[in-house]
Amino acid sequence: MSGNTNPKNHTNPKSHTSTGNHTGNHTGTGKRAARERLREQRETERRRETLRRRLTASAVGVVVVAIAATVAIVTANVGDDGPLVVPAGAKAGEDTVxxxxxxxxxxxxxxxxxxxxxxxxxxxxxxxxxxxxxxxxxxxxxxxxxxxxxxxxxxxxxxxxxxxxxxxxxxxxxxxxxxxxxxxxxxxxxxxxxxxxxxxxxxxxxxxxxxxxxxxxxxxxxxxxxxxxxxxxxxxxxxxxxxxxxxxxxxxxxxxxxxxxxxxxxxxxxxxxxxxxxx
Known part of the structure; x- marks a missing residue:
């Protein structure tokens, strides 16, 4: 994402020329406009980067929670001798019999x-x-x-x-x-x-x-x-x-x-x- 919005890919404001006052005034205005565009672009990039980080952190958090829940479920059904598997045919309602x-x-x-x-x-x-x-x-x-x-x-x-x-x-x-x-x-x-x-x-x-x-x-x-x-x-x-x-x-x-x-x-x-x- 950041590669596509690198400020160096935009036109360098120094490419504009200066010929007299009118041209000088135009060049000064152009430079200010270019700096403004650059500032806005950098601000946009900063917001995008912040959003990307938040989304990444959120996704990681969801994965961690899911893993923790899975571990909790498995652990609850695992004893020292392995997971609990009750044989078919054990007494209904009292499956240790x-x-x-x-x-x-x-x-x-x-x-x-x-x-x-x-x-x-x-x-x-x-x-x-x-x-x-x-x-x-x-x-x-x-x-x-x-x-x-x-x-x-x-x-x-x-x-x-x-x-x-x-x-x-x-x-x-x-x-x-x-x-x-x-x-x-x-x-x-x-x-x-x-x-x-x-x-x-x-x-x-x-x-x-x-x-x-x-x-x-x-x-x-x-x-x-x-x-x-x-x-x-x-x-x-x-x-x-x-x-x-x-x-x-x-x-x-x-x-x-x-x-x-x-x-x-x-x-x-x-x-x-x-x-x-x-x-």
């Missing part, structure tokens, strides 16, 4: 467990099939509340990585794939101090044994797609008031799943408790 069975079933069994918890493994080995059968019959549905505190207690990331895999199975294959992988993980649960579940490839191999083998599932496991959701699930467990796993409740009433001898109750003993509570 995984629901198995008919949402309209007449009773709800709440199950609190950690993928690395050895007592949860004992419970699932003894009662997992019975719980699934009761849900499949429509007598109750199951709400899974997961914890990952063993990762903090003994070190590692196995609980969180396994829970991310369960979320991936729920997203890509629904309840059927979720429960299949859930059962497979507990059937192949490592020792509590063994962080084998932290290896995504190991989880993908176990999932394949359960028939959960889509490319989308494997990608989500490798990318920790549901890491942000896992973080929220862990926080929800910490806020639940439940102090240990496994904890099981049927319509709010405690159900014994680990006996005084430290072993899981039998399917018959468990079913008797269910019958008593349901009446």
């Amino acid at each position: 995984v629901l198995y069975g008919d949402p309209d079933a007449p009773a709800t069994l709440e199950v609190y467990e950690d993928p690395r918890c050895p007592y949860c493994g004992l419970m699932e080995e003894s009662l997992g099939g019975t719980i699934k059968e009761l849900a499949d019959q429509g007598r109750l549905n199951v709400e899974y509340h997961f914890a990952t505190f063993i990762d903090d207690a003994v070190g590692g990331d196995g609980s969180k990585t396994a829970l991310n895999a369960l979320a991936a199975a729920l997203e890509t294959g629904g309840q059927e794939d979720f429960i299949a992988l859930h059962q497979e993980l507990y059937a192949n649960q490592p020792a509590e101090t063994d962080d084998a579940f932290a290896d995504p490839e190991h989880l993908i191999d176990l999932a394949g044994q359960a028939g959960v083998d889509s490319a989308e599932f494997a990608e989500a496991v490798r990318n920790n797609t549901y890491g942000g959701w896992v973080e929220r699930v862990s926080e929800a467990f910490a806020d639940s008031g439940v102090t240990g796993t496994p904890t099981v409740r049927l319509d709010g009433e405690a159900v014994e799943v680990i006996g005084a001898d430290g072993q899981a109750v039998t399917p018959e003993e468990f079913t008797q408790q269910v019958e008593r509570i349901l009446g």
